[in-house]
Amino acid sequence: xxxxxxxxxxxxxxxxxxxxPIAYPRMRAAMEQTGxxxxxxxxxxxxxxxxxxxxxxxxxxxxxxKVLSFSRNFGHQLAVTAGxxxxxxxxxxxxxxxxxxxxxxxxxxxxxxxxxxxxxxxKRKKREGETFLKKFTAACYYRLLTAMSAYPIPxxxxxxxxxxRNVADVFLKMREHGRFLRGMSAWMxxxxxxxxxxxxxxxxxxxxxxxxxxxxxxxxxITGFSTKPLTMPLAIGGAVVGxxxxxxxxxxxxxxxxxxxxxxxxxxxxxxxxxxxxxxxGIQGAYMGRIFEESKGRPLYIIAxxxxx
Ligand code: UDP
Ligand code: MG
Numbered sequence: 001x002x003x004x005x006x007x008x009x010x011x012x013x014x015x016x017x018x019x020x021p022i023a024y025p026r027m028r029a030a031m032e033q034t035g036x037x038x039x040x041x042x043x044x045x046x047x048x049x050x051x052x053x054x055x056x057x058x059x060x061x062x063x064x065x066k067v068l069s070f071s072r073n074f075g076h077q078l079a080v081t082a083g084x085x086x087x088x089x090x091x092x093x094x095x096x097x098x099x100x101x102x103x104x105x106x107x108x109x110x111x112x113x114x115x116x117x118x119x120x121x122x123k124r125k126k127r128e129g130e131t132f133l134k135k136f137t138a139a140c141y142y143r144l145l146t147a148m149s150a151y152p153i154p155x156x157x158x159x160x161x162x163x164x165r166n167v168a169d170v171f172l173k174m175r176e177h178g179r180f181l182r183g184m185s186a187w188m189x190x191x192x193x194x195x196x197x198x199x200x201x202x203x204x205x206x207x208x209x210x211x212x213x214x215x216x217x218x219x220x221x222i223t224g225f226s227t228k229p230l231t232m233p234l235a236i237g238g239a240v241v242g243x244x245x246x247x248x249x250x251x252x253x254x255x256x257x258x259x260x261x262x263x264x265x266x267x268x269x270x271x272x273x274x275x276x277x278x279x280x281x282g283i284q285g286a287y288m289g290r291i292f293e294e295s296k297g298r299p300l301y302i303i304a305x306x307x308x309x
Contacts, residue, residue, distance in 0.1 A: 007031065007110060008089030009040045012079035013097045017050035018204035023099050024058050030103035034110045041066045041083045042097075046073035075213065077179040077220075080159060084171050093162045094181075099203035101160035109162040109195055118167050118190035118304070122160035122197050129201025141218055148226040151186040154194065158182070166190070166304070176224070176296045180217065183225040188302055227289030234282025240275030244268050 009031055013020065024040075031038035042055050044067065052069060059065045068082050080094055091113050095101050101122055109120040127135055142155050159181050163171070170188050171181075185192075209217075222229070247268035254260040 005036045005090040006088060007034055007036045007038045007106075008083075008087035008092045009038065009106070010080055010083030010087060010092060010094045011040065011042050011097050012045055012076050012083065013042055013047065013051055013055070014045040014073065014076070014079070014208045015047045015049050015051060016097045016205060016208075017047075017054055019098050019202075020051065020054040020058070022203050023097055023103075026099065027095070027103045027106075028062070030106040033107045035107075036110065039064050039066060039087070039089065041068065041087055043067075043079040043083045044069040045076065045079040046070045075216075076159075076209070077181055077217070080181060081171075081179060084168055087168065089168075090165050091162055092165075092168050094159050096158075096160065098205065100200050101158070102197060102200060105195060105197055106162075112193055112195065113162055113164060116191065117162075117193040118164045119185060119192040120162040120195050121154060121157045121185075121192060123154065123194040124156045124158070124199045125196045127199040130199070137214075141221075145183075145221050145225070148222055148228050149183065149186070150226065151183070151189075153182055153186040153221075153225075154192070157194070161185070164190075170299065170302050173299050174296075176298070178220045178224045180221045180224045183221055187225070187298075190302075190304060227285070227292060230285030230289045230292075231282050233278045233285060237275050237278030237280075237282055240271060240278055242275075244272035244275055247271060 009027060011023075011027070016023075027040060031040060040062075042058070042065065044051055044055060046069075052067075055065075055067045055069075059067050066086065068086065070079065070082070074082075083094075084092060091110065093106055093109060095103060095106075105122065109122075112120045127138075139156075142153070146152055146155065163185070167185070167188060167190055171184065174184055248265075251260045251264045251268060254264075
């Protein structure tokens, strides 16, 4: 069994000099426990602290450690993407550097993969050491995202996951700029199984996800996976047009029975026009949505299995 397959661990790092000396030994131990060959790919996302010094030390001591260093900060999602691009593994595991996702779970993920899962995603049962605000906004956001998205994104999951080579190859084909890996993974389908865990407190240092970065990710999640906001005016416009029609009818009835003030006609006319404008906005949105979908240039379909082809 040992050494049969190669497992790649991908770790995005941004200003993590304090975390790396604690995180690397735990990651290495976990990788050694899987019973397979391994490589660990650290992607330095433009840190200017001692992160590279730490990574150089680690890479010098262990040739299974690969390091990519960005010219500037491109963001967590692109750091993970760069790691996926060079990973050679039969399975890839994505993990945060800060030990909030326990590396000790990796052997369990690998086991589930060996049993046939294409994707094993970490599902947070509980989050430790995070503020109420973060937990609350995260909970609301994931529910909103699920409501908006055509492809259900599992609740309370992050990027901590294992993906098989088949899934990784599809990721390689998806070169869209606004990347939201969890959503892309949901779009792809495949056999996904959750692995529940308690999200730990950060081992050292502070969160690198500033409010601005979080908002960008949140917006990428919605705008990248749903064209619903673009076509929403269609439904609202339709309702407003319907309302104005009812208004016309009511005014007509009044005019025939007890008489109606002339401005009531005008009011209904204005409402009708507003509704028509909204409808056309929605129609434009529908076209924009199509352009957007085409511009992503995603594969048209994904084959999970072939027989006798
Ligand atoms: N990270 C990154 N680039 C960034 C921000 C974060 O590569 O611009 C890395 C960071 O080093 C960590 C992971 O992404 O390994 C998750 O970041 P963090 O723990 O700060 O986010 P949180 O867990 O607080 O959401
Ligand atoms: Mg973290």
